[in-house]
Amino acid sequence: MQKVHVPLEGREYDVLIGGGLIARAGFEIAPLLNRPRVAVLTEQRVADLHLKDLQAGLAAADVEMSAMALTPGETSKSWDGLSKAVDFLLDQKVERGDMIVAFGGGVIGDLAGFAAAILRRGVRFVQIPTTLLAQVDSSVGGKTGINAAQGKNLIGAFHQPSLVLADIDILGTLSTRDFLAGYGEVVKYGCLGDAEFFTWLEKNGPALAAGDRALRGEAVRRSVEMKAGIVTRDEKEHGERALLNLGHTFGHALEAATGYSDRLLHGEGVAIGCVLAFEVSARLGLMAQESPSRLRAHLAAMGTKKDMADIQGELPDSDGLIRLMGQDKKVQGGALHFVLARAIGEAFVTSDVDTDVVRSVLDEALAER
Ligand code: GLY
Numbered sequence: 001m002q003k004v005h006v007p008l009e010g011r012e013y014d015v016l017i018g019g020g021l022i023a024r025a026g027f028e029i030a031p032l033l034n035r036p037r038v039a040v041l042t043e044q045r046v047a048d049l050h051l052k053d054l055q056a057g058l059a060a061a062d063v064e065m066s067a068m069a070l071t072p073g074e075t076s077k078s079w080d081g082l083s084k085a086v087d088f089l090l091d092q093k094v095e096r097g098d099m100i101v102a103f104g105g106g107v108i109g110d111l112a113g114f115a116a117a118i119l120r121r122g123v124r125f126v127q128i129p130t131t132l133l134a135q136v137d138s139s140v141g142g143k144t145g146i147n148a149a150q151g152k153n154l155i156g157a158f159h160q161p162s163l164v165l166a167d168i169d170i171l172g173t174l175s176t177r178d179f180l181a182g183y184g185e186v187v188k189y190g191c192l193g194d195a196e197f198f199t200w201l202e203k204n205g206p207a208l209a210a211g212d213r214a215l216r217g218e219a220v221r222r223s224v225e226m227k228a229g230i231v232t233r234d235e236k237e238h239g240e241r242a243l244l245n246l247g248h249t250f251g252h253a254l255e256a257a258t259g260y261s262d263r264l265l266h267g268e269g270v271a272i273g274c275v276l277a278f279e280v281s282a283r284l285g286l287m288a289q290e291s292p293s294r295l296r297a298h299l300a301a302m303g304t305k306k307d308m309a310d311i312q313g314e315l316p317d318s319d320g321l322i323r324l325m326g327q328d329k330k331v332q333g334g335a336l337h338f339v340l341a342r343a344i345g346e347a348f349v350t351s352d353v354d355t356d357v358v359r360s361v362l363d364e365a366l367a368e369r
Contacts (some may be wrong), residue, residue: 001016001017001018001019001021002016002017002018002217002221003015003016003017004017004221004224004225004228005228006140006141006160006228006231006232007232008160008231008232008235011142011160013160013161013162013163013164014163014164015139015140015164015166015224015228016028016163016164016165016166017135017166017168017217017220017221017224018166018167018168018217019167019168019169019213019217020167020169021128021165021166021167021168021169022050022053022054022057022128022165022167022169022170023053023056023057023060024057024060025054025057025058025128025165026057026058026059026060026061026062026063027060027061028163028165029058029061029063029099029101029126029163030061030062030063032099032124032126032162032163033063033098033099034095034097034098035097035098036061036062036063036064037063037064037065037066037098038058038063038064038065038098038099038100038101038126039065039066039067039068039088039089039092039094039098039099039100039101040054040065040066040067040068040100040101040103041067041068041070041085041088041089041100041101041102041103041104041108041111041112041115042067042068042069042070042102042103042104042108043069043070043071043072043073043076043104043105043107043108044069044070044071044072045072046069046072046103046104046105046108046130047067047069049173050103050130050170050173051067051069051103054101054103054128055067065101066092067103068084068085068088070084070085070108070111072107073107074107074147074260076107076108076111077107077110077111077145077146077147078146078147079146081111081146082111082114082115082146085111085112085115086115086118086119089115089119089123090119094119094120094123095120095123096120096121096122096123098123098124099123099124099125099126099162100112100115100116100119100123100124100125100126101125101126101128102116102125102126102127102128102129102139102161103128103130104129104130104131104134105129105130105131105133105134105138106129106131106133106134106137106138106139106266109127109129109134109138109139109144110138110143110144110145110146110153110156111144111146112125112144113125113127113142113143113144113145113159113161114144114145114146114155114156114157114159116144116159117144117157117158117159118157122159124161124162125159125161125162126161126162126163126164126165127139127140127161127163127164127165128164128165128167129164129165129166130167130170131171131174131178131182132171132174132178132179132181132182132183132185132186132216132220132267133181133182133184133185133266133267134182135166135171135182135220135223135224136182136185136186136189136219136220136223136224136227137185137223137227137244139161139164139166140161140164140224140227140228140231141160141227141228141231141235141241141244142158142159142160142161142231142235143156143158144156144157144158144159145157147260151252151256152252152255152256152260158235158236160235164224166220166224168213168216168217168220169213171216172211176209176303177265178265179209180209180267180268180302180303180304181265181266181267181268181304182267183205183209183267183271183302183304184247184267184268184269184270184271184274184299184304185223185267185270186201186219186220186223187201187205187271187274187295187298187299188244188246188247188270188271188274189222189223189226189227190344190345191246191247191274191278191295191341191344191345191347192243192244192246192339192341192345192347193226193230193243193345193346193347194222194226194345195343195344195345195346196345197222197226197345198298198344198345200222201219201298202298202301204218204219205298205301205302206301206302209302209303227244230243230244239349242337242339242349243339243347243348243349245339246270246273246274246277246339246341246347247269247270247271247272247273247274247275247276247277247339248270248273248339249273249277249325249336249337249338249339250269250272250273250276250277250321250325251266251269251270251271251272251273252269252273252324252325253321253322253324253325254269254272254273254308254311254315254321255269256324257315257316257320257321257324258311258313258315263311263312263313264305264311268304268305268310271299271304271305271306272305272306272307272308272310272311274295275292275295275296275299275306275307276307276361276362276365277338277339277340277341278291278292278295278341279292279361279365280338280340280353280357280358280361281340281341281342283357283360283361284340284353284354284357286340286341286342287340287341287342287343288343291341291343291344294344295344307365307368308365308366308368308369309365309368309369311369315366315369317366318358318359318362318363318366319359321362322355322358322359322362336351336353336355337349337350337351338350338351338353338358340353
């Protein structure tokens, strides 16, 4: 088992990464509890596959649990999903000193974390992420929230978990597509801040996608280590944390354009968005053209989406996509903020991007469809 510590003063916690952590959940969580019970928020698919194992893992340390399973998918990350979650927690008489467990992917982690942030003005929670995407990104760093009709993640709060248990074995039950969508976020870390990690992924990505547990553990550890460092230096995203949004301005617009449906999963949007951000960087003369080509080649070798030509069905034109980008949280004073890069592993944030350049990159990408 590996441990990454997130040393935020007064809110510090560990991320444990390894096999068999669900079976050990009770032993890891019990020392944090005021009384031996937790309330678990999960979703139906995860509950069907894994809730019994979590219950057994908790019971092994005499921790009781009650659980509510929400409808799988992004629609639960809504006022309606939040109200169901909060009603359940209040019905379970969860007290201020109790612990909530978020057991699922990014949707459940964000929703349960937000419910924990507002219930009785703040209850602690543990993240047990069940997808690669949630293990390497959304379960760490304390961003919680729900979607609005106007855009994704527009309602929320920073609320750090008390512990994160990233069980590598659970990744074995993901579909290849879901695993690879999460891999989009792993590649993002190499692209934004660690060229050596990117090269490591080029070498080891296919084997870790095929199931190598040690390589999966190492990819999760390095991603979490990078995220923990950034979050510790800039918890509330006043600066450096925005680097984690590499690929997200484009990705969120594409997700909105495809109705947040399974035409495009979040991590697939991020991967395509990273390529587009690299293309804009190259067009602006900041980065060698070889870099977007190298990223595209790696994503192709992994068998995951790499550009807009891989998205089925209609998409808006470039102006329509730029309008959707305007809904992004990263808009400040009306100016779009982009994460661009000078090289693989050297990303930076800027608001100084000529919209015509963005439009021409999008036009070319759309023309290849
Ligand atoms: N997912 C981006 C962040 O946590 O800041």
